[in-house]
Amino acid sequence: MIQLENVKKRFGEQEVLRDVSFEVKQGSITTLIGRSGVGKSLLLRHMIGLDQPDTGRIFIDGANIVGMGTAQLNAIRRRFGVLFQDGALFDSMSVRENVAFPLREHTRLGEKAILDMVAKKLDVVGLGSHANKFPAELSGGMRKRVGLARALALDPDLVFFDEPTSGLDPITRGAIYRLIEGTHVQGEITYFLVSHDISGVMAISDEIMMLHEGKIVTRGTPDDVRTSSDPIVQQFLLGSPDGPIAID
Ligand SMILES: Nc1ncnc2c1ncn2[C@@H]1O[C@H](COP(=O)(O)OP(=O)(O)O)[C@@H](O)[C@H]1O
Ligand SMILES: [Mg+2]
Numbered sequence: 001m002i003q004l005e006n007v008k009k010r011f012g013e014q015e016v017l018r019d020v021s022f023e024v025k026q027g028s029i030t031t032l033i034g035r036s037g038v039g040k041s042l043l044l045r046h047m048i049g050l051d052q053p054d055t056g057r058i059f060i061d062g063a064n065i066v067g068m069g070t071a072q073l074n075a076i077r078r079r080f081g082v083l084f085q086d087g088a089l090f091d092s093m094s095v096r097e098n099v100a101f102p103l104r105e106h107t108r109l110g111e112k113a114i115l116d117m118v119a120k121k122l123d124v125v126g127l128g129s130h131a132n133k134f135p136a137e138l139s140g141g142m143r144k145r146v147g148l149a150r151a152l153a154l155d156p157d158l159v160f161f162d163e164p165t166s167g168l169d170p171i172t173r174g175a176i177y178r179l180i181e182g183t184h185v186q187g188e189i190t191y192f193l194v195s196h197d198i199s200g201v202m203a204i205s206d207e208i209m210m211l212h213e214g215k216i217v218t219r220g221t222p223d224d225v226r227t228s229s230d231p232i233v234q235q236f237l238l239g240s241p242d243g244p245i246a247i248d
Contacts, residue, residue, distance in 0.1 A: 018214025
């Protein structure tokens with residue numbers, strides 16, 4: 001479904017992505033973990049065509065999106081949903097209009113069909129009764145849920161999540177993970193998550209990889225990662241300041 005080959009990106013002297021290669025199995029939940037600032041969001045932006053690597057190739061469903069023209073890229077983008085780290089909701093639009101936005105942009109559905117679709121998606125995330133509210137009137141967890149409903153609006157077969165639980169309390173985080181897992185259809189929809197919330201993603205991911213110093217240092221099932229003998233991985237899991245990962 002997704003394949004990265006030798007993706008490299010630097011900003012001046014700073015080599016953020018030194019050499020990243022991996023593939024994501026279709027229909028799975030795959031999660032990229034790593035410290036803050038390691039380049040997870042940057043990598044995700046590359047995968048959705050918002051950033052271009054210095055070198056390397058990024059295949060989405062067999063098509064290399066590196067260097068692809070806007071029209072072709074937009075056609076591919078239409079097929080996937082994105083939940084951005086900050087939610088990226090439109091503050092001036094109601095919850096209903098936020099979720100309707102991709103449907104208005106990318107489909108020719110009539111007003112009734114759009115409102116029906118929006119109502120369905122809002123029910124899925126438990127916000128059916130909040131459609132008229134504005135983002136400023138919602139809690140952090142509710143805003144994430146609106147973002148999720150919007151990411152799912154076009155019934156995508158591929159969804160990207162950047163830190164879907166950042167800034168939330170543990171219970172709300174659990175609720176968001178349950179929703180992510182609940183909306184995922186194993187074998188049919190591919191979810192790619194980026195997170196530093198290791199405990200939460202362990203429970204829902206089929207595959208986990210860790211980005212460290214610009215490279216993927218481990219990948220495998222949550223159990224593989226949990227029992228990894230790599231001191232970098234263990235330090236991250238334990239949240240320990242002592243170990244091979246330098247504190248800055
Ligand atoms: N457009 C850019 N210009 C310069 N540096 C950038 C740019 N985008 C990202 N970076 C740098 O890349 C690094 C990784 O950032 P980011 O992907 O946001 O990390 P993460 O999501 O893992 O916390 C940071 O050091 C950041 O400063
Ligand atoms: Mg980030």
